[in-house]
Amino acid sequence: MGKGGEKSTTKGLTAKKANWKLANMETEVLRKWAKAYNIDKKVDERDALLEQLEPFADGILDPYRPANLPLEMPKFTLKEIRDAIPKHCFERNMLTSFTHLFSDLAIIATFGYLATYINSPLLPVWARYVLWPIYWFAQGAVMTGVWVLSHECGHQSFSESEWVNNTVGTIFHSLLLVPYHSWRITHGLHHNNTGSCDNDEVFCPSKKSDFASDMIKETPIVYAFQIVRMLTVGWMPGYLVFNATGPEKYRGKNANHFSPSAVFFKPEEYPLIVQTDIAFFMALGLLGYCIYTFGFVNVLMYYLVPYMVVNYHLVLITYLQHTDVYMPHFRGAEWNWLRGALCTVDRSFGAVLDHTFHHITDTHVCHHIFSKMPFYHAQEATEHIKRVLGPYYLKDDTSIAHALWRSFTCCRYVENDGNIVFYKNE
Numbered sequence: 001m002g003k004g005g006e007k008s009t010t011k012g013l014t015a016k017k018a019n020w021k022l023a024n025m026e027t028e029v030l031r032k033w034a035k036a037y038n039i040d041k042k043v044d045e046r047d048a049l050l051e052q053l054e055p056f057a058d059g060i061l062d063p064y065r066p067a068n069l070p071l072e073m074p075k076f077t078l079k080e081i082r083d084a085i086p087k088h089c090f091e092r093n094m095l096t097s098f099t100h101l102f103s104d105l106a107i108i109a110t111f112g113y114l115a116t117y118i119n120s121p122l123l124p125v126w127a128r129y130v131l132w133p134i135y136w137f138a139q140g141a142v143m144t145g146v147w148v149l150s151h152e153c154g155h156q157s158f159s160e161s162e163w164v165n166n167t168v169g170t171i172f173h174s175l176l177l178v179p180y181h182s183w184r185i186t187h188g189l190h191h192n193n194t195g196s197c198d199n200d201e202v203f204c205p206s207k208k209s210d211f212a213s214d215m216i217k218e219t220p221i222v223y224a225f226q227i228v229r230m231l232t233v234g235w236m237p238g239y240l241v242f243n244a245t246g247p248e249k250y251r252g253k254n255a256n257h258f259s260p261s262a263v264f265f266k267p268e269e270y271p272l273i274v275q276t277d278i279a280f281f282m283a284l285g286l287l288g289y290c291i292y293t294f295g296f297v298n299v300l301m302y303y304l305v306p307y308m309v310v311n312y313h314l315v316l317i318t319y320l321q322h323t324d325v326y327m328p329h330f331r332g333a334e335w336n337w338l339r340g341a342l343c344t345v346d347r348s349f350g351a352v353l354d355h356t357f358h359h360i361t362d363t364h365v366c367h368h369i370f371s372k373m374p375f376y377h378a379q380e381a382t383e384h385i386k387r388v389l390g391p392y393y394l395k396d397d398t399s400i401a402h403a404l405w406r407s408f409t410c411c412r413y414v415e416n417d418g419n420i421v422f423y424k425n426e
Contacts, residue, residue, distance in 0.1 A: 020050045021057035033060055036068040038328070038420045055424030059325025059410045064398040068326040069342065070391050071420060078338055081369060084384045089377035094159035096376060097152065100358065101168070104145045111139045112302060132301065140309020141356045147176050147310055148358045148375070154184035155371045170276070174283040176310060177236065181272040182257040186264050191371055194322070195340030197329045197414065197421065201264070202239060203322045204247040205329050205414045205423060216412050217426055227408050232308065234315045316404065317357070320347055321364050323407045324396065325423060334419035341368045345394040346382070347403065365393060 022030060030049040035041075039052045059065060117123070118131045152158045153169030166181075173180040190201035197205060208216075218226070230238075238244035243255035253263040258280070260273035291299045321344050330339060348354055348362045360367065363378035366385055373381060386393050396403060411423035 020054055021061060022050055022053055036071070037422050038071055038418075055426050056325065056410075056422065058425060059406065059423075062325070062398075062406055062410075064402060065324075065326055065406070066345075066394060066396050067391065068422075069328055069394060071328065074338060074342070074389075074392055076388050078369070081385050081388050084388045085370075085381045086384070089381040090370070090373055091377075092157055092160050092372075092374050094161065094164060097149070097158045097374065100376070101146070101149050101172075104142055104149065107142050108139065108146070111135060111142065115139075115302060136305045136309055140306040140313065141353060143176065143306055143310045144313040145356050145358055146172050147178070147314060148360045150176070150178070150180070151187070151360070152358075152375060154180070154187060157372045157374045170279050174276075174279040177280065177283060177287075177307065179240065179257050179273075179276045179280050181269070181276040182262075182265075183240070185269060185272075186257065189264060191341075191368065192337070193340065194368060195328070195330055195343030196335050197331045198249065199247060200329075200340075201246060203245050203319060205421075206412070207248070207416045208413045208424075209416050211413060223405075223409055227404065230319070230408075231312045231315050234319075235311045313357070316400070317349075317361055320400070320403055320407060321345060321361075323411050323423070324403065325406065325410050327394070327422075329414055329421050331417075331419045331421070338369075342389070342392050342394070344368050345396050347396050347398075347400070349400060365389075 022033075025033075027046045027049065030046065030053060031044070033053055033056070034043060034049055037053065037056050039049075043049060043052050053060065115132075115135045118128050118135065123131075149158065150169045150173040153165040153173075156162060156165050158165045158168060169184065170180045173183070186201050189199075193199040193201065234244060239246065240257045243250050246255055250263055254261060255264065256262055258273075258277055260270045260277070262273075265273055287299070287303070290303070324345060327343050327345065329343065342365070344364050346362050346365050349357065354362050358375045359378055360375065363375070363382050366373065366378045366382045367375075369385065370381070398406070410425045412425045414421040414423055
């Protein structure tokens with residue numbers, strides 16, 4: 001009986017060795033990857049290296065990925081990064097910010113007006129099947145830009161006036177069905193705890209113990225379904241109501257952004273949450289009035305579908321900013337604020353969308369280090385901080401679709417313990 005068990009185990013191990021994805025990689029290269037993924041230095045033999053690196057193999061083999069974030073503590077300081085940036089980059093200008101906001105609103109109004117001609121009898125019937133999706137995507141992209149400007153208000157980077165920032169943010173986030181102060185507060189906590197396995201507020205990595213062993217890897221069709229679910233309801237109600245992708249410490253507690261007594265709000269913030277809820281439900285009431293006046297189908301075509309595009313962009317952008325195979329997470333003494341702030345990546349969505357999104361996509365590293373810096377200076381500042389950060393600056397040129405698939409299929413969980421951990425997928 002004992003010998004039979006040993007024979008079975010040996011046969012299983014041999015079969016596993018034959019399927020190791022990095023089997024064709026030279027041992028010295030395996031050692032370099034083991035160091036990059038913080039694998040114990042004592043693991044040095046080839047078979048042991050292959051076994052330890054197997055959960056990272058899909059990410060390692062991706063030819064489009066950048067190098068891992070260095071695991072040594074940064075030698076530079078926040079002051080050195082700040083001193084490398086021209087002082088004018090930190091100046092907030094209300095007129096400039098309002099110019100961008102009014103420009104976005106004018107484009108939204110223009111797109112809405114042009115959409116009234118889509119069902120015109122002067123156009124062939126087939127045209128509406130082309131023009132409506134174009135309108136939905138374009139309008140949703142510009143509305144995402146308004147979302148980003150409201151996010152600027154939450155960081156107090158829209159202007160030097162806190163009252164202006166919070167008034168503008170409340171109005172336009174509410175019109176996009178976002179609870180302004182509620183999200184502003186938890187988003188600030190995210191910026192304060194980025195890269196922490198225990199305390200980050202959103203896209204907190206799942207632990208291995210969260211999965212049954214046979215549920216870590218899924219079929220492509222299941223992955224595709226889960227991606228669609230994340231991009232459609234992951235933000236509302238997923239995160240805002242049910243704390244999806246939030247930290248484990250909130251599980252079983254009130255983590256609803258619409259509740260003034262939620263676990264992440266301080267008692268003195270109670271009135272702000274009530275104010276936010278009033279603004280949100282006023283916007284919801286306005287939406288109901290529009291449905292009553294113009295009909296559900298019209299509101300669906302002109303507002304609700306673009307609104308879903310906004311939510312799609314929001315989840316896609318933020319997910320890819322904080323989730324990928326080369327990005328570590330930290331626990332305990334290994335985490336500090338600057339190290340965590342560097343656990344994000346700049347990605348381009350193409351020149352047009354980067355501009356439309358006010359460069360929240362391709363200057364996100366700078367934004368995480370200096371969240372009060374207005375977006376219209378972030379591109380210039382990024383060029384300066386690159387020279388200080390060196391290899392600690394993460395930039396990924398992988399196409400968005402490929403990066404999404406890689407992140408979702410390769411970044412399934414992190415180990416239950418260890419102070420420096422990377423995502424694994426098996």
